[in-house]
Amino acid sequence: MAIREKVFNTIIGCFKRHGAETIDTPVFELKETLTGKYGEDSKLIYDLKDQGGELLSLRYDLTVPFARYLAMNKITNIKRYHIAKVYRRDNPAMTRGRYREFYQCDFDIAGQYDAMIPDAECLKIVHEILSELELGDFCIKVNDRRILDGMFAVCGVPIDKFRTICSTVDKLDKMAWADVKKEMVNEKGLSEEVADQIGEYVSMQGGMDLAERLLQDQKLSQSKQACAGLSDIKLLFSYLQLLQVTDKVVFDLSLARGLDYYTGVIYEAVLTQTAHAEDSVSVGSVAGGGRYDGLVGMFDPKGRKVPCVGVSIGIERIFSIMEQKASAEKVRTTEVQVMVVSAQKNLLQERLKLVSDLWNGGVKAEMMYKKNPKLLSQLQHCEEAGIPLVAILGEQELKDGVVKLRVVSTREEFDICRADLLAEIRRRTSEA
Amino acid sequence: MAIREKVFNTIIGCFKRHGAETIDTPVFELKETLTGKYGEDSKLIYDLKDQGGELLSLRYDLTVPFARYLAMNKITNIKRYHIAKVYRRDNPAMTRGRYREFYQCDFDIAGQYDAMIPDAECLKIVHEILSELELGDFCIKVNDRRILDGMFAVCGVPIDKFRTICSTVDKLDKMAWADVKKEMVNEKGLSEEVADQIGEYVSMQGGMDLAERLLQDQKLSQSKQACAGLSDIKLLFSYLQLLQVTDKVVFDLSLARGLDYYTGVIYEAVLTQTAHAEDSVSVGSVAGGGRYDGLVGMFDPKGRKVPCVGVSIGIERIFSIMEQKASAEKVRTTEVQVMVVSAQKNLLQERLKLVSDLWNGGVKAEMMYKKNPKLLSQLQHCEEAGIPLVAILGEQELKDGVVKLRVVSTREEFDICRADLLAEIRRRTSEA
Numbered sequence: 124m125a126i127r128e129k130v131f132n133t134i135i136g137c138f139k140r141h142g143a144e145t146i147d148t149p150v151f152e153l154k155e156t157l158t159g160k161y162g163e164d165s166k167l168i169y170d171l172k173d174q175g176g177e178l179l180s181l182r183y184d185l186t187v188p189f190a191r192y193l194a195m196n197k198i199t200n201i202k203r204y205h206i207a208k209v210y211r212r213d214n215p216a217m218t219r220g221r222y223r224e225f226y227q228c229d230f231d232i233a234g235q236y237d238a239m240i241p242d243a244e245c246l247k248i249v250h251e252i253l254s255e256l257e258l259g260d261f262c263i264k265v266n267d268r269r270i271l272d273g274m275f276a277v278c279g280v281p282i283d284k285f286r287t288i289c290s291t292v293d294k295l296d297k298m299a300w301a302d303v304k305k306e307m308v309n310e311k312g313l314s315e316e317v318a319d320q321i322g323e324y325v326s327m328q329g330g331m332d333l334a335e336r337l338l339q340d341q342k343l344s345q346s347k348q349a350c351a352g353l354s355d356i357k358l359l360f361s362y363l364q365l366l367q368v369t370d371k372v373v374f375d376l377s378l379a380r381g382l383d384y385y386t387g388v389i390y391e392a393v394l395t396q397t398a399h400a401e402d403s404v405s406v407g408s409v410a411g412g413g414r415y416d417g418l419v420g421m422f423d424p425k426g427r428k429v430p431c432v433g434v435s436i437g438i439e440r441i442f443s444i445m446e447q448k449a450s451a452e453k454v455r456t457t458e459v460q461v462m463v464v465s466a467q468k469n470l471l472q473e474r475l476k477l478v479s480d481l482w483n484g485g486v487k488a489e490m491m492y493k494k495n496p497k498l499l500s501q502l503q504h505c506e507e508a509g510i511p512l513v514a515i516l517g518e519q520e521l522k523d524g525v526v527k528l529r530v531v532s533t534r535e536e537f538d539i540c541r542a543d544l545l546a547e548i549r550r551r552t553s554e555a
Numbered sequence: 556m557a558i559r560e561k562v563f564n565t566i567i568g569c570f571k572r573h574g575a576e577t578i579d580t581p582v583f584e585l586k587e588t589l590t591g592k593y594g595e596d597s598k599l600i601y602d603l604k605d606q607g608g609e610l611l612s613l614r615y616d617l618t619v620p621f622a623r624y625l626a627m628n629k630i631t632n633i634k635r636y637h638i639a640k641v642y643r644r645d646n647p648a649m650t651r652g653r654y655r656e657f658y659q660c661d662f663d664i665a666g667q668y669d670a671m672i673p674d675a676e677c678l679k680i681v682h683e684i685l686s687e688l689e690l691g692d693f694c695i696k697v698n699d700r701r702i703l704d705g706m707f708a709v710c711g712v713p714i715d716k717f718r719t720i721c722s723t724v725d726k727l728d729k730m731a732w733a734d735v736k737k738e739m740v741n742e743k744g745l746s747e748e749v750a751d752q753i754g755e756y757v758s759m760q761g762g763m764d765l766a767e768r769l770l771q772d773q774k775l776s777q778s779k780q781a782c783a784g785l786s787d788i789k790l791l792f793s794y795l796q797l798l799q800v801t802d803k804v805v806f807d808l809s810l811a812r813g814l815d816y817y818t819g820v821i822y823e824a825v826l827t828q829t830a831h832a833e834d835s836v837s838v839g840s841v842a843g844g845g846r847y848d849g850l851v852g853m854f855d856p857k858g859r860k861v862p863c864v865g866v867s868i869g870i871e872r873i874f875s876i877m878e879q880k881a882s883a884e885k886v887r888t889t890e891v892q893v894m895v896v897s898a899q900k901n902l903l904q905e906r907l908k909l910v911s912d913l914w915n916g917g918v919k920a921e922m923m924y925k926k927n928p929k930l931l932s933q934l935q936h937c938e939e940a941g942i943p944l945v946a947i948l949g950e951q952e953l954k955d956g957v958v959k960l961r962v963v964s965t966r967e968e969f970d971i972c973r974a975d976l977l978a979e980i981r982r983r984t985s986e987a
Binding site (some may be wrong): 124125132138139141142143144145146147149150151168171172174175176203208210212219223224232234236237239240241243247251362365366367456457458459471472475476479482483485486488489491492493494 | 557571572573574576577578579581582601602604605606608609634640642644656664666668672673675676678679683794797798799822886888889890891900903904907908911914915917918919920921923924925926979
């Protein structure tokens with residue numbers, strides 16, 4: 124939990140720096156709100172027992188509830204973040220409780236704005252968060268749903284196969300092209316020739332220059348859709364330059380992303396560090412998102428659209444990376460600055476008085492809940508819990524109006540006048 | 556949400572000052588874990604649909620999951636807080652969604668310690684939180700389950716009626732004694748004489764002196780249980796004096812609290828302000844808790860007990876009080892310090908560059924997602940959103956290498972050199 128708090132603070136700090144507010148939606152949605160939004164995965168939705176009243180389900184993600192909320196409250200523009208748990212019925216025999224509920228962490232900008240300005244801000248946010256968390260080197264892949272669709276069209280993919288071929292392309296980060304091609308031909312029924320044409324495009328990576336080159340591409344430029352996507356990618360890169368994040372952003376035609384509701388730009392951030400095994404490929408996606416201009420309209424009775432673009436930070440994956448890193452060092456679970464201990468018996472009253480003064484002064488302090496604890500066991504507790512300072516009360520100290528302050532790491536001890544104690548503790552623990 | 560965040564920060568700050576860590580338990584529990592813990596209220600538990608796998612329910616409070624967690628992980632001492640939502644199936648026809656899920660906010664100390672030391676810390680925490688939130692005057696009522704039981708015994712209540720008479724006593728904060736007595740006699744079948752004896756005791760309020768007097772009380776002192784409770788109340792008050800909180804604490808024999816699992820000290824904090832109506836009585840409970848030494852043992856296969864004492868802060872009630880107070884003033888939903896605006900057309904690039912610099916410098920900033928927004932509409936947005944500063948870019952300013960900084964409240968404007976802008980914004984918004 125201590126590590127999680129650090130991650131939360133970094134991410135929330137970034138969202139606030141970008142002027143986002145937070146809204147909270149209930150953990151339940153009407154069952155019908157979620158129906159037909161997640162394709163095959165709908166079987167993973169948790170339904171509540173029918174105990175009378177509406178039929179309810181637990182939220183499956185934060186995007187659909189957000190879109191429902193905007194439509195219901197007729198909100199046409201907002202910049203919001205939401206960090207909350209979502210629920211999925213993953214095979215209960217295989218996975219344990221903690222995998223059925225996990226955090227999602229979403230930032231979204233809703234509203235009718237000029238092209239690519241909010242989209243660029245989303246990428247800036249990913250860049251800031253991943254840099255600040257020091258997870259290692261990363262890369263943000265960018266593509267556009269319209270470029271993919273245009274590419275499929277000019278390569279000769281039948282229109283009813285766009286989505287399924289898109290899912291196959293999405294596997295390129297885990298599978299070699301040869302296997303992806305096999306799936307396209309053998310399972311999805313494309314001709315070898317069509318698959319090879321796709322293969323040529325999806326191997327392309329670059330920056331603004333690639334978008335410019337493809338706008339001149341004889342075949343691809345025949346698709347209006349593809350051209351619209353390519354122009355937006357160009358515009359996006361020009362904004363990313365001004366936001367100083369192009370060092371990490373790659374225009375990658377193989378990026379597909381599974382979800383059906385994306386309508387424009389899509390992106391995904393992956394860690395590229397070769398920390399663990401031999402594989403020098405990506406360690407996995409830690410953030411992703413895109414533009415979804417049609418989802419809110421699905422919840423509006425009159426079908427009024429609210430364009431949206433958003434990003435979801437893969438906070439659970441970030442937790443595990445940070446926890447793995449931290450498991451080497453010992454992580455403190457509390458933030459106690461000082462422990463009030465007694466050197467002799469019968470000093471409970473004095474300890475209570477002192478710890479009360481410390482709390483009133485805003486210092487994080489604790490004492491043992493025993494009348495006469497042994498000095499050694501009190502000091503041991505400090506060492507084990509990583510408490511940096513000990514305030515020792517003994518009869519001599521009380522007589523002299525002082526407290527013996529002990530620095531746990533060095534075992535130094537010195538007498539501090541009671542009146543100076545608060546300031547001394549603050550000084551020593553703000554340094555640490 | 557902005558108000559909620561302030562309340563959360565105050566409360567979590569206090570819990571951490573007292574050295575508590577936080578643990579998180581899942582929103583589901585096995586249905587059987589919750590069965591038989593909440594008496595009549597069990598009908599309000601939300602069950603999940605049987606979709607295969609274990610039968611699950613949504614948590615109803617945070618205390619039972621905490622006790623289950625301690626038993627399962629064999630934890631014998633911990634100081635933890637937990638702020639999370641709980642779920643209750645309140646009549647769906649009458650109440651709307653938001654009442655079916657609400658926050659609970661619990662602090663608990665588990666472990667075998669010397670009497671009344673952790674109990675006193677819980678009361679200190681209530682005192683600190685209510686003082687810091689400035690909710691108005693309050694009073695913390697204290698009693699002990701053993702004193703109530705002893706009192707019922709010496710007054711001649713049959714032992715199988717203790718719990719139900721206890722519930723009737725609990726209504727004294729909302730009903731007059733005459734009505735409570737009527738319920739005892741007419742509905743619960745006590746004799747008038749027995750009821751009158753109870754009536755005498757439950758009208759008593761005081762401090763340590765009252766505990767001392769009752770220890771001498773001819774009748775009550777015949778009950779061993781009552782004497783044990785009264786001695787602990789005395790001890791508790793001696794600690795509360797050292798913790799400097801006796802000004803708000805009252806030993807009140809009418810305090811009963813509904814839940815069955817309390818075994819010793821119980822307490823409840825009420826606001827006493829006469830803010831609203833004519834009633835000069837309490838506005839309602841904002842915190843409550845007590846000692847429950849038996850609950851963890853119910854989850855341990857060998858019945859091993861872990862004594863616990865805890866307090867639950869009525870955070871939803873506190874939210875509404877704070878929101879009511881705040882509805883007079885306008886509450887900002889974001890924390891944006893400065894808005895970057897353009898005075899003329901074609902300055903999008905310059906705005907992006909500046910806002911990027913501000914973000915990189917840790918300043919909370921935003922700009923409009925339009926290529927050429929009107930100056931007036933940008934300034935209006937600042938006024939409406941309560942953004943304190945505006946950084947205006949115009950052609951002249953760019954030529955001079957400055958930014959025009961506008962203070963929204965006074966409409967003052969002055970030129971600031973680009974190099975000094977970050978420091979100037981920080982200086983002006985940390986003052987505010």
